[in-house]
Amino acid sequence: MVAFTLTPENVDRWCGPAGVATFDFAGHRRILNASSFPMGSKGIQAAKPLADSLEIIPEEQWSDLISMKDRDKSWLQDRIDDLACKDQDGLGYCHGYGPVTCLEVMRKVAGLPYVELSAESVAGRVTGWRNEGGDPEEDLDVLVQYGACEAAYMDRANSISPSRWEDGWEQNALNYRAAETFMQLSGDLWLIAGTCALRNIVTSPWFDWWGHCISGSYRLKNENGKIYRLDRNNWGMEWGDKGYCWMAKGRGRGQGTPSGLVAVRVATPFEQAS
Amino acid sequence: MKLDRKDLIALGLLLVLLLVPKFTGELPIGNKEPADLVIAVYESKNQPVDEASAMAGVTVQAIAKAGKWRQYDKDQIPADKKPVLDPVVAKIGVPCLSVIHKNAVTSSAKFPDSDAGLSEFVRRNGGF
Numbered sequence: 001m002v003a004f005t006l007t008p009e010n011v012d013r014w015c016g017p018a019g020v021a022t023f024d025f026a027g028h029r030r031i032l033n034a035s036s037f038p039m040g041s042k043g044i045q046a047a048k049p050l051a052d053s054l055e056i057i058p059e060e061q062w063s064d065l066i067s068m069k070d071r072d073k074s075w076l077q078d079r080i081d082d083l084a085c086k087d088q089d090g091l092g093y094c095h096g097y098g099p100v101t102c103l104e105v106m107r108k109v110a111g112l113p114y115v116e117l118s119a120e121s122v123a124g125r126v127t128g129w130r131n132e133g134g135d136p137e138e139d140l141d142v143l144v145q146y147g148a149c150e151a152a153y154m155d156r157a158n159s160i161s162p163s164r165w166e167d168g169w170e171q172n173a174l175n176y177r178a179a180e181t182f183m184q185l186s187g188d189l190w191l192i193a194g195t196c197a198l199r200n201i202v203t204s205p206w207f208d209w210w211g212h213c214i215s216g217s218y219r220l221k222n223e224n225g226k227i228y229r230l231d232r233n234n235w236g237m238e239w240g241d242k243g244y245c246w247m248a249k250g251r252g253r254g255q256g257t258p259s260g261l262v263a264v265r266v267a268t269p270f271e272q273a274s
Numbered sequence: 275m276k277l278d279r280k281d282l283i284a285l286g287l288l289l290v291l292l293l294v295p296k297f298t299g300e301l302p303i304g305n306k307e308p309a310d311l312v313i314a315v316y317e318s319k320n321q322p323v324d325e326a327s328a329m330a331g332v333t334v335q336a337i338a339k340a341g342k343w344r345q346y347d348k349d350q351i352p353a354d355k356k357p358v359l360d361p362v363v364a365k366i367g368v369p370c371l372s373v374i375h376k377n378a379v380t381s382s383a384k385f386p387d388s389d390a391g392l393s394e395f396v397r398r399n400g401g402f
Contacts, residue, residue, distance in 0.1 A: 053319070065323055072389055074327035079335060109330070111343035179350050180318055200326040265318050266347040 004241035008253040047140055050182040050192050057195045063222050065198050076200050077218040080108050085243025087236035091158045094213040095134040096123025097234035098204030100148045101215035102264035103178050105202040112271050117148040120160055121173055129160050136213045137183050140262045147177035180266035190249050190257040193217050201265050205258030229256050309402045311374040312337050313344045315363055324387055331389030342402045373399040
């Protein structure tokens with residue numbers, strides 16, 4: 001069980017196994033302050049509102065369902081326990097890393113062979129290949145229309161110079177698209193993100209207090225009557241507990257009620273011919 | 275024409291083979307070979323917690339670890355799998371579960387509503 005719970009104090013730390021801060025993340029925060037999200041997207045709007053598409057599960061029912069899913073070991077996290085945590089490594093593309101992680105997760109859930117996908121190939125199209133924040137909704141739209149290419153096409157990790165990438169990356173990306181997506185910018189986003197966890201739908205939430213977008217809804221837990229949701233950062237395996245953190249309800253620093261979220265339920269089922 | 279005892283036994287077996295699938299929706303004789311693939315076809319718009327949980331349970335995790343699990347939305351079945359899966363979906367509906375041997379569906383059923391049911395179905399049809 002993940003042992004790392006996000007708090008106002010440990011938000012920006014890169015924690016090793018002992019929870020010791022090993023990296024100053026000021027550079028990341030400079031790039032991704034909350035104002036860098038241009039809310040009110042001019043995007044393609046391919047995604048449907050989650051609350052209209054999903055039967056919301058009232059919070060009073062969560063405890064019983066948490067017990068059932070704990071017993072059955074049927075959380076999303078149980079399905080992806082060997083999936084490595086992506087690492088944006090200071091690049092301002094969390095808005096692409098969250099949605100692309102969703103696609104990798106749903107491919108894994110569908111039983112498709114693991115392929116590391118390039119979040120840069122999605123976020124770069126949104127920002128015009130500048131190293132800056134963006135609206136995850138637009139990244140989701142790119143993911144639906146153009147897809148994410150295999151990371152192997154990039155000249156190096158976190159590269160945002162597609163002219164140096166292997167030819168054919170755009171064609172390759174068309175194989176890795178999201179087929180059914182959702183977005184939600186208003187309403188009770190704690191309730192919606194928790195419902196997604198119970199229904200095994202991976203989300204990519206973002207938080208205004210953090211100016212940051214991650215992936216989430218991997219699991220819920222009930223600890224002394226308080227519910228926590230398990231999300232995963234895009235800062236590599238060394239952050240939190242293998243990238244995971246528990247988040248409690250609330251909109252304050254370190255808390256887990258999203259300011260918005262997108263979700264992927266179906267991935268295009270592409271697999272290389274063997 | 276007079277039927278002897280052997281003819282009657284053969285006729286009886288033939289009737290069982292023909293009629294049992296109509297009642298159970300499954301082939302009466304499970305495949306003894308491990309499955310090449312186990313495929314769920316589901317309707318993403320209707321994904322209750324029980325179904326989602328069974329699709330993520332320990333049996334599916336084990337099949338997935340063996341690289342033999344596939345899970346497709348009914349509108350996203352790959353072209354190479356449509357010829358074998360479409361008839362199953364047409365007959366049983368979604369969600370459904372198919373066991374594949376040598377690119378053919380050797381057994382199919384309505385998707386089990388529990389991990390135990392899913393495990394038993396796969397075991398009866400050759401395991402994985």
